[in-house]
Amino acid sequence: QVQLVESGGGVVQPGTSLRLSCAASGFNFSTYGTHWVRQAPGKGLEWVASIWFDGSKKYYANSVKGRLTIFRDLSKNTMYLQMNSLRAEDTAVFYCARDPCGGDCAFDYWGQGTLVTVSS
Amino acid sequence: EIVLTQSPGTLSLSPGERATLSCRASQSVAGYYLAWYQQKPGQAPRLLIYGASSRATGVPDRFSGSGSGTDFTLTISRLEPEDFAVYYCQQYGSPWTFGQGTKVEIK
Numbered sequence: 001q002v003q004l005v006e007s008g009g010g011v012v013q014p015g016t017s018l019r020l021s022c023a024a025s026g027f028n029f030s031t032y033g034t035h036w037v038r039q040a041p042g043k044g045l046e047w048v049a050s051i052w053f054d055g056s057k058k059y060y061a062n063s064v065k066g067r068l069t070i071f072r073d074l075s076k077n078t079m080y081l082q083m084n085s086l087r088a089e090d091t092a093v094f095y096c097a098r099d100p101c102g103g104d105c106a107f108d109y110w111g112q113g114t115l116v117t118v119s120s
Numbered sequence: 121e122i123v124l125t126q127s128p129g130t131l132s133l134s135p136g137e138r139a140t141l142s143c144r145a146s147q148s149v150a151g152y153y154l155a156w157y158q159q160k161p162g163q164a165p166r167l168l169i170y171g172a173s174s175r176a177t178g179v180p181d182r183f184s185g186s187g188s189g190t191d192f193t194l195t196i197s198r199l200e201p202e203d204f205a206v207y208y209c210q211q212y213g214s215p216w217t218f219g220q221g222t223k224v225e226i227k
Contacts, residue, residue: 035216037165045157045165045208047216059214062121095164099212106155106170106212108177113164 002026002109004096009114012086020081020114022096029077030054033103036070036081038092039113048094049081052103064090086118122147122211126219132227139196141222143209148189155210156185156194158203159221165208169194199224 008020022034036048049070050059058070069082079096093115097107123146133139143154152172157165167176169185172192182197196203204226209219 037218044221045159045210045218047210047218050214050216059216061215104153104213106167106176106210107157107165108167108170110164110166 002098004098004109004111006094006096006111006114009094009116011117011119013120014087014118016086017082017084018086018116020083020094020096020116022079022081022111024077024079024098027098029072030074031102032098032100033105034072034079035097035099035107036079037095037097037107037110038090038116039095040089040092043092046092050103051079054102057103083116086116088118090116091118092116121215122149122217124209124211124217124219126207126209126222128222129220130223130225132225133199134227135199135201137199139194139199139203139224141194141196141207141209141224143187143192143194143219145190145192145211149192149211150213152188153212154185154187154192155212156183157208157210158205159208160205168207196224 003025005023035050067085072079093113095113097110099105127142154172156169159165173185206221
């Protein structure tokens with residue numbers, strides 16, 4: 001069955017870095033677009049970044065541009081989010097999700113999320 | 121960037137009642153690229169509707185979506201106990217954006 005499993009979250013200090021992973025299984029990872037969405041405690045959903053099925057296109061929310069980088073390793077069926085210069089406002093549950101159109105559809109499966117807490 | 125505004129913020133209804141949720145876009149959503157998600161506490165969002173009106177796999181037919189352009193609606197024909205949750209609309213396509221959510225709570 002389709003599974004997306006996030007990992008890598010934790011408590012970090014402002015200004016430091018963290019790398020999140022999203023391990024995919026149960027489907028042909030190389031033909032799906034994948035995305036990161038975050039949710040601050042008690043708040044709504046915020047799209048963060050997206051990468052096309054072939055890695056040819058990457059998109060970022062303005063709030064993270066220049067600090068976060070999305071990339072994939074097809075050999076490991078894994079997507080990553082490299083987060084640098086973390087701020088308190090980055091504190092959130094980070095979800096990965098896939099879309100069946102390669103990068104331009106609704107998100108039909110989501111992982112359970114990994115919590116990132118940025119605090120001194 | 122398309123801004124999505126959902127209303128109402130909270131909907132208080134009883135099981136068996138009809139729920140009507142609104143999502144208004146700041147500019148026209150191209151190609152019916154509008155989705156609805158349900159989220160329960162402590163869980164990841166679940167896709168309900170895509171393409172403004174198509175139900176995702178396994179979604180009961182009491183959920184329906186409609187609308188085009190800038191005005192979209194999610195209707196739950198008869199609320200079941202498991203339907204009390206927060207609902208988000210989303211327009212997909214760079215940049216992806218979500219509405220702020222509508223909470224459907226038990227009256």
